Amino acid sequence: MDLPRYHRLRGAYYRLEGRRCTGCGAVAFPPRPACRGCGGRELEVHALAPRGRVHSFTEMATAPRGFDPPHLMALVELEDGPIIAAQLTDIDPEDIAIGMEVEMVTRRIQEKGPHGYLVYGYKFRPPVPRGEAS
Amino acid sequence: MRDDVFILGVGRTPVGEHWHLGLRELAAAAIFEALDDAGIESVDALYVGNMLSGGVNGQENLATLVADAAGLLPVEAYKVEAACASGGAAVRAATLAVASGAARVALAVGVEKMTDGVGETVAEGLATAADQDFEASHGFSFAGLSALLMRRYMHETGAARDDFAAFSINSHRNAAANGRAMFREAIDRDDFRRSPMVASPICVLDAAPICDGAAAVVVASREVLRSHHRPVRIAASAVATDTIDLGSRADILHLRSAAVSAERCFRHTGFGPDDVDLFEAHDAFTIIAALSLEACGFAPRGEALRFATEERIGLAGDLPMSTFGGLKGRGHPVGASGTYQVAEATLQLRGEAGPNQVAGARRALAQSVGGHGSVAVTHLLEV
Numbered sequence: 001m002d003l004p005r006y007h008r009l010r011g012a013y014y015r016l017e018g019r020r021c022t023g024c025g026a027v028a029f030p031p032r033p034a035c036r037g038c039g040g041r042e043l044e045v046h047a048l049a050p051r052g053r054v055h056s057f058t059e060m061a062t063a064p065r066g067f068d069p070p071h072l073m074a075l076v077e078l079e080d081g082p083i084i085a086a087q088l089t090d091i092d093p094e095d096i097a098i099g100m101e102v103e104m105v106t107r108r109i110q111e112k113g114p115h116g117y118l119v120y121g122y123k124f125r126p127p128v129p130r131g132e133a134s
Numbered sequence: 135m136r137d138d139v140f141i142l143g144v145g146r147t148p149v150g151e152h153w154h155l156g157l158r159e160l161a162a163a164a165i166f167e168a169l170d171d172a173g174i175e176s177v178d179a180l181y182v183g184n185m186l187s188g189g190v191n192g193q194e195n196l197a198t199l200v201a202d203a204a205g206l207l208p209v210e211a212y213k214v215e216a217a218c219a220s221g222g223a224a225v226r227a228a229t230l231a232v233a234s235g236a237a238r239v240a241l242a243v244g245v246e247k248m249t250d251g252v253g254e255t256v257a258e259g260l261a262t263a264a265d266q267d268f269e270a271s272h273g274f275s276f277a278g279l280s281a282l283l284m285r286r287y288m289h290e291t292g293a294a295r296d297d298f299a300a301f302s303i304n305s306h307r308n309a310a311a312n313g314r315a316m317f318r319e320a321i322d323r324d325d326f327r328r329s330p331m332v333a334s335p336i337c338v339l340d341a342a343p344i345c346d347g348a349a350a351v352v353v354a355s356r357e358v359l360r361s362h363h364r365p366v367r368i369a370a371s372a373v374a375t376d377t378i379d380l381g382s383r384a385d386i387l388h389l390r391s392a393a394v395s396a397e398r399c400f401r402h403t404g405f406g407p408d409d410v411d412l413f414e415a416h417d418a419f420t421i422i423a424a425l426s427l428e429a430c431g432f433a434p435r436g437e438a439l440r441f442a443t444e445e446r447i448g449l450a451g452d453l454p455m456s457t458f459g460g461l462k463g464r465g466h467p468v469g470a471s472g473t474y475q476v477a478e479a480t481l482q483l484r485g486e487a488g489p490n491q492v493a494g495a496r497r498a499l500a501q502s503v504g505g506h507g508s509v510a511v512t513h514l515l516e517v
Contacts, residue, residue, distance in 0.1 A: 030382070056289070064254065085269045085279075
């Protein structure tokens with residue numbers, strides 16, 4: 001991902017900013033200009049609660065260029081409703097199960113080569129009790 | 135459609151790793167064969183289905199390149215892109231051109247030259263069918279996204295990994311008899327079980343290969359028909375879409391684009407799933423074949439794996455699938471696969487499918503699915 005794109009996406013990547021329809025209240029992530037519930041065009045920025053449950057997951061045999069193994073990918077159903085595609089982290093592949101609780105954490109998502117910048121954004125991990133969060 | 139549209143000729147290159155052939159040669163070979171098959175020398179329009187020429191081959195303006203290569207200048211020509219469904223979309227474009235009266239004869243060619251890319255180039259190119267901002271840039275490959283569907287399907291239905299083997303076994307069996315297929319050998323359940331993991335629970339033998347190929351279809355209006363033709367009518371043609379990211383769908387196991395486009399074909403013709411004699415499905419992954427069967431109404435929700443027995447989907451079954459090997463066995467040159475499906479279904483309906491022939495086939499459904507169901511193109515063909 002080149003820098004201008006990363007800059008544009010930082011609200012979504014850092015704060016899980018989706019959109020909430022001012023007409024019907026439907027919440028969407030990824031953000032889009034039209035509401036999928038009612039077709040309304042008046043949407044406001046809405047930061048999603050950073051918690052959810054694993055809806056599905058996979059471990060990829062090889063990580064794509066710029067990503068570290070183990071490459072654990074999931075769909076996470078957030079408390080606010082939307083299902084988000086994200087990497088899982090801080091967990092052994094054999095411990096992942098559909099339905100397990102996870103929370104958002106900001107991590108390095110990809111590296112643009114040895115001399116490039118780092119792209120940070122959301123990943124999900126098993127909840128860490130308050131006071132122990134790293 | 136306003137006017138009837140007929141397929142008068144088809145062409146297919148062998149599918150495989152064509153190290154000595156480029157986009158030009160592949161597309162032209164399929165076009166020459168289709169024109170010769172139709173006994174036609176010139177066309178009014180050319181639509182080129184392709185997904186990766188920009189990213190993998192560094193070549194856009196592809197339709198101009200192809201028109202030049204095939205000696206068709208100054209024909210109207212442009213590229214049609216709908217991810218893995220590009221080859222089906224090109225047939226749709228040609229069909230619309232003829233149905234509208236804008237063209238008397240139109241040519242659709244699907245072409246993909248994947249082996250020009252090495253290393254990560256092809257995988258990254260394929261991932262552009264997904265949402266780049268919110269899927270691909272987070273490290274989701276195409277196989278990875280399909281794996282999410284398969285895992286969820288197993289969770290909801292209680293199916294085991296091995297239960298998906300029937301699709302691949304069927305595709306390889308049919309490919310073994312198809313001289314233009316990439317994989318000319320049958321596989322069994324043990325091969326499937328032993329196959330290495332790509333993205334759990336997807337193994338190598340769940341997934342269609344990276345390869346090169348081109349297929350072409352000549353379509354024309356009724357006035358072009360001559361006595362030497364063996365026309366196959368495009369009874370219906372439809373395209374539908376769904377969210378590009380998987381997570382935004384109300385139900386990730388319902389391929390809404392596949393369902394809506396098939397339903398449009400059925401509504402337009404008055405036919406239903408029971409009237410279809412064979413189904414060229416988008417078996418890029420076994421899970422997509424299963425979800426397509428359910429979306430089109432051939433199998434009830436959650437029942438596709440029980441449906442997919444050899445007695446049902448084999449060449450002598452109630453609903454033969456992937457009759458020339460499908461994407462899994464014939465090969466999946468991405469933006470060409472949808473055109474291969476239509477060309478193969480045409481041969482079936484002409485009774486010219488040789489050892490792959492489905493006896494007495496009169497109606498075929500060909501469905502090309504892109505981006506895990508974010509777009510689907512469905513054609514219902516009839517003789």
